[in-house]
């Protein structure tokens with residue numbers, strides 16, 4: 001995915017740069033992490049933009065159609 005040069009944020013008009021981000025999604029009772037997601041990030045307000053094919057891959061990951069690369073245990077605290 002490439003963001004065209006000079007692409008600007010639709011909210012604040014800031015410059016969008018391409019970055020790899022980690023997404024958190026809650027699936028039923030579990031949280032999943034999706035690492036190395038290519039996203040366009042506004043340098044001013046931090047709004048993230050995702051390409052359509054990236055969103056589709058995220059959806060498939062969330063629905064468990066793709067095998068997780070690895071699993072990490074999340075500590076849970078209770079009182």
Ligand SMILES: [Zn+2]
Pocket residue numbers: 009010011012013014042043044045046047
């Ligand atoms: Zn912005």
